[in-house]
Amino acid sequence: MQALAELKDQIRKALPELDVVIGWQQGYDALHTRPLFIRSEEDIDKLVVNEFCVVNPSSYLREMRGGKKVGLVLKGCDSRSVIQLIQEELLNKDDLTIFGFGCNGVLNHAKLQARFGDIGYIESAESDGNTVNLVVAGNKETAPFAELCAEKCLTCSYPNTLQCSHFAGEESDKKAEAAQDKALEEFEQLSMEERFAFWQDQMRRCIRCYACRNACPMCVCKDHCLANSRQPKWLSEDVDVQNNFMFQMIHVMHLTGRCVECGECERACPMDIPIMLLRRKMAGIVRDVFAYNAGTNAEDTSPLMRFEVEEPTIEERH
Amino acid sequence: MRIGVFVCHCGSNIAATVDCPAVAEQAKNLQDVVFTTDTMYTCSEPGQNEIIEAIKEHNLDGVVVASCSPRMHEATFRRALERAGLNRYMLEMANIREHVSWIGKDKERNTVKAFELVSIAAAKLRNNNPLFANKFDVTKRVLVIGGGVAGIQAALDCADAGYQVVMVEREQSIGGKMAKIDKTFPTVDCSSCILGPKMVDVAQHENITLYAMSEVEKIEGYVGNFDVQVRKKATYVNWDDCTGCGACMEKCPSKKNLDAFNEGISKCTAINIPFPQAIPKKAAINPEGCMMLKKGKCGVCAKVCPTKCIDFEQKDEILTEKVGAVIAATGYDMFDHSVYKQYGAGQYPDVITSLQYERLMNASGPTGGHIKRPSDGKEPKKVVFVQCVGSRDPAVGRPYCSGFCCMYTAKQAILTKDHIPDSDSYVFYMDIRSPGKGYDEFTRRAQEQYGVQYLRGRVSMIYPKGDHYVVRGADTLAGTQVEVEADLVVLAVGAESAKNAPALAEKMRISYDSYGFFMEAHPKLKPVETNTAGVYLAGSCVGPRDIPTSVGQGSAAAAKVMTLFSKDKLESDPQVSSVNASRCVGCLKCAKTCPFGAIKEVTDRGGNVKAEVIETVCQGCGICTVTCPQGAIQLQHFTDNQILAEVNALCQAQLDF
Numbered sequence: 001m002q003a004l005a006e007l008k009d010q011i012r013k014a015l016p017e018l019d020v021v022i023g024w025q026q027g028y029d030a031l032h033t034r035p036l037f038i039r040s041e042e043d044i045d046k047l048v049v050n051e052f053c054v055v056n057p058s059s060y061l062r063e064m065r066g067g068k069k070v071g072l073v074l075k076g077c078d079s080r081s082v083i084q085l086i087q088e089e090l091l092n093k094d095d096l097t098i099f100g101f102g103c104n105g106v107l108n109h110a111k112l113q114a115r116f117g118d119i120g121y122i123e124s125a126e127s128d129g130n131t132v133n134l135v136v137a138g139n140k141e142t143a144p145f146a147e148l149c150a151e152k153c154l155t156c157s158y159p160n161t162l163q164c165s166h167f168a169g170e171e172s173d174k175k176a177e178a179a180q181d182k183a184l185e186e187f188e189q190l191s192m193e194e195r196f197a198f199w200q201d202q203m204r205r206c207i208r209c210y211a212c213r214n215a216c217p218m219c220v221c222k223d224h225c226l227a228n229s230r231q232p233k234w235l236s237e238d239v240d241v242q243n244n245f246m247f248q249m250i251h252v253m254h255l256t257g258r259c260v261e262c263g264e265c266e267r268a269c270p271m272d273i274p275i276m277l278l279r280r281k282m283a284g285i286v287r288d289v290f291a292y293n294a295g296t297n298a299e300d301t302s303p304l305m306r307f308e309v310e311e312p313t314i315e316e317r318h
Numbered sequence: 319m320r321i322g323v324f325v326c327h328c329g330s331n332i333a334a335t336v337d338c339p340a341v342a343e344q345a346k347n348l349q350d351v352v353f354t355t356d357t358m359y360t361c362s363e364p365g366q367n368e369i370i371e372a373i374k375e376h377n378l379d380g381v382v383v384a385s386c387s388p389r390m391h392e393a394t395f396r397r398a399l400e401r402a403g404l405n406r407y408m409l410e411m412a413n414i415r416e417h418v419s420w421i422g423k424d425k426e427r428n429t430v431k432a433f434e435l436v437s438i439a440a441a442k443l444r445n446n447n448p449l450f451a452n453k454f455d456v457t458k459r460v461l462v463i464g465g466g467v468a469g470i471q472a473a474l475d476c477a478d479a480g481y482q483v484v485m486v487e488r489e490q491s492i493g494g495k496m497a498k499i500d501k502t503f504p505t506v507d508c509s510s511c512i513l514g515p516k517m518v519d520v521a522q523h524e525n526i527t528l529y530a531m532s533e534v535e536k537i538e539g540y541v542g543n544f545d546v547q548v549r550k551k552a553t554y555v556n557w558d559d560c561t562g563c564g565a566c567m568e569k570c571p572s573k574k575n576l577d578a579f580n581e582g583i584s585k586c587t588a589i590n591i592p593f594p595q596a597i598p599k600k601a602a603i604n605p606e607g608c609m610m611l612k613k614g615k616c617g618v619c620a621k622v623c624p625t626k627c628i629d630f631e632q633k634d635e636i637l638t639e640k641v642g643a644v645i646a647a648t649g650y651d652m653f654d655h656s657v658y659k660q661y662g663a664g665q666y667p668d669v670i671t672s673l674q675y676e677r678l679m680n681a682s683g684p685t686g687g688h689i690k691r692p693s694d695g696k697e698p699k700k701v702v703f704v705q706c707v708g709s710r711d712p713a714v715g716r717p718y719c720s721g722f723c724c725m726y727t728a729k730q731a732i733l734t735k736d737h738i739p740d741s742d743s744y745v746f747y748m749d750i751r752s753p754g755k756g757y758d759e760f761t762r763r764a765q766e767q768y769g770v771q772y773l774r775g776r777v778s779m780i781y782p783k784g785d786h787y788v789v790r791g792a793d794t795l796a797g798t799q800v801e802v803e804a805d806l807v808v809l810a811v812g813a814e815s816a817k818n819a820p821a822l823a824e825k826m827r828i829s830y831d832s833y834g835f836f837m838e839a840h841p842k843l844k845p846v847e848t849n850t851a852g853v854y855l856a857g858s859c860v861g862p863r864d865i866p867t868s869v870g871q872g873s874a875a876a877a878k879v880m881t882l883f884s885k886d887k888l889e890s891d892p893q894v895s896s897v898n899a900s901r902c903v904g905c906l907k908c909a910k911t912c913p914f915g916a917i918k919e920v921t922d923r924g925g926n927v928k929a930e931v932i933e934t935v936c937q938g939c940g941i942c943t944v945t946c947p948q949g950a951i952q953l954q955h956f957t958d959n960q961i962l963a964e965v966n967a968l969c970q971a972q973l974d975f
Contacts, residue, residue, distance in 0.1 A: 232958035
């Protein structure tokens with residue numbers, strides 16, 4: 001893969017100036033990658049860039065505040081979270097070197113499992129953004145990309161890394177499959193009662209393991225999360241519908257105008273609760289009301305992070 | 319905790335639709351409530367004494383009063399608690415009058431809601447902490463915005479009381495609308511003769527600093543300590559040296575500029591002093607008319623000026639002033655009559671506004687006090703006055719009555735007869751509104767003694783016919799349509815809020831209504847105060863006012879300022895935000911969203927960035943508390959825990975009466 005060779009080359013050149021470069025390496029099988037922390041030349045060859053580089057490497061950044069020079073290999077969606085953190089002055093732009101490339105989308109393990117049974121039988125999977133070629137238990141299979149990819153890739157408008165220092169290979173010309181968020185639209189067709197019943201069911205299943213919070217690159221409060229706070233006490237330790245719902249709503253509210261819809265929360269959820277629906281809804285409201293897309297320009301300020309007597313995008317009385 | 323609950327009947331105001339004894343009885347079941355009672359008037363002296371005695375007898379450490387809005391009596395009950403030795407913030411009020419008894423008739427449901435509000439208040443009280451006010455110094459200087467008659471009166475009263483006054487006037491001279499008026503109703507005495515001496519007093523008073531041609535750019539700070547930025551607009555004349563001799567005006571070759579003081583009925587030179595009695599009497603160059611400023615050629619004024627005070631390079635200047643109080647007396651503007659296309663307003667030269675007519679009648683006006691038609695300079699023999707132009711007309715978005723037009727129209731009709739004895743005047747009116755001392759007698763005099771024809775009805779259109787005009791309207795008393803021929807038509811235009819009033823209101827952080835008039839703290843009981851401490855109002859910036867009311871309000875606002883300045887120290891409100899440093903992660907999102915710049919960045923001993931609230935600057939709006947993702951910044955007396963307790967109480971309260 002040309003982009004990968006170029007990436008390695010760029011990282012090799014930049015590495016002497018950097019403390020660490022975060023990327024992906026092959027995991028325990030063909031379908032999994034795990035984070036790679038490149039600290040020396042030997043580590044560079046472990047780098048992989050493929051359809052299973054799902055994890056957002058910027059989630060590791062919040063542990064690294066304090067002047068370290070960090071390199072990051074980022075997909076388009078991942079780069080948005082970094083940009084958003086720079087905007088909020090939680091990261092220093094000068095400490096970061098971003099290596100970008102054109103992404104054709106990532107695959108979703110749950111969808112693979114649903115289609116081919118145990119994913120242990122899948123020996124390899126490659127995609128060009130339109131079709132996926134797989135080897136399942138020795139047999140070659142082909143499937144349309146849209147049926148196996150992560151939900152976020154269907155509506156992705158940023159396949160190329162934004163505001164990066166280095167860009168490897170060719171830009172992806174992948175277009176969003178649908179301008180509208182189909183799943184969200186369908187959900188909103190339901191009546192209020194049906195929707196409420198749906199969320200009650202989902203929230204009943206939530207075990208409040210906080211995997212969604214820990215995977216979220218925008219959850220920067222570390223040990224000070226409101227969910228664990230006794231003073232003020234917003235939530236009880238009870239794992240019931242009310243408290244779970246409250247926690248999820250707090251998470252969404254705290255992401256208003258900040259969420260870059262990277263999908264890490266939903267991917268990390270062990271209970272497969274579709275919490276991205278809530279985030280996509282909120283991001284849509286922010287787009288409608290403030291004409292703002294989180295994490296696309298480091299010079300912007302998120303609409304809820306400033307005070308204006310009159311918002312330019314909201315028609316008020318005159 | 320030991321809580322006492324006092325449910326007020328407010329005579330029958332509450333008791334008529336709320337079962338007060340039942341609310342008091344049920345409140346006994348609330349957590350930590352040890353004493354409840356219901357009283358006829360809790361705010362009365364016996365009512366307050368009952369609270370004080372109950373606190374002592376039952377050893378209470380918190381009190382819930384279920385009565386009216388806290389805006390009404392919170393201060394009263396807080397004082398009662400202090401008299402009994404409790405901290406004043408250990409009081410909670412449940413508003414069961416405005417929020418319950420006055421808005422619903424169903425006694426059963428009202429009683430349930432009243433109890434719910436009591437249980438919310440009790441739940442919050444359980445989370446209350448005693449709070450203590452800090453004291454801070456007062457800057458005993460006052461800013462008066464606007465130099466009309468209201469502002470002049472306020473400034474003179476404050477200055478006479480010994481306080482320094484900074485007066486900011488947008489125009490070249492103070493005097494406002496009253497300086498343009500010829501005579502005043504109902505005494506028909508000369509307006510500038512009674513206003514002139516007051517204007518001179520402003521100029522000469524040692525305690526008053528006057529900035530004319532200036533606007534307030536920014537107001538920061540809080541009661542007792544405002545930092546004001548004043549933009550002094552470029553006049554291109556060095557006012558320290560200008561003597562107001564007027565030599566420049568005589569020689570200026572650019573003579574066709576809009577004369578704003580004369581309401582556009584005459585032209586003036588590019589360098590100009592608006593009127594002979596102007597204060598300060600200094601010349602200023604209108605950059606739109608000046609050839610030197612536009613094309614770089616001319617400079618005649620600089621040559622003839624005996625004191626060499628012309629400065630074409632002059633720029634706007636920003637001055638800063640520290641004051642302790644602000645009086646807004648920004649007045650009003652005239653309604654733009656040109657929206658009445660059917661009257662030919664702005665099109666026909668002899669259809670003019672009432673203020674233009676004042677200038678025509680004024681001895682120091684462009685015609686020297688001779689009424690002449692703008693079109694041909696002839697003396698009009700038939701003058702028609704049309705009232706309610708831009709007043710009481712929802713079609714143009716002005717449903718309110720401007721209040722003073724009936725009176726000035728009667729005055730103008732009388733003066734017309736005085737100026738031109740063989741003239742006839744007609745007035746189209748909707749109603750004659752003359753509630754004031756000697757006002758109604760005055761309008762009667764216009765009709766009976768001066769023979770002014772009053773026609774009750776609106777005018778539908780005005781059209782030219784030969785060298786005069788025909789005014790067509792209804793005469794609703796006769797039930798017919800009438801057409802009246804006129805040589806001159808005077809439109810009694812209404813008042814609207816001053817230009818840019820909303821922007822100024824936002825600078826002062828006060829509210830304004832949908833028409834742009836400033837809002838009083840209470841329309842009856844606090845007519846010159848605002849909801850922002852230290853900001854007061856006077857005159858027509860609140861709504862149309864006549865001269866006596868404006869002067870009265872000027873003095874009233876001054877009295878409020880003097881009351882404020884009579885104290886050497888003010889108490890700060892402890893209901894402000896405070897940061898729990900151990901929870902703060904130093905993201906400083908609070909600082910970015912704070913509208914008042916009340917949060918600063920500090921570093922703790924460990925070198926960690928933390929937010930810190932500047933208590934005197936914080937207004938307690940609470941935006942920071944909703945911004946902080948950790949809940950590390952809390953608004954005292956409205957903490958997350960207190961609000962959550964209220965919500966929980968509301969969700970749990972389920973009782974049948």
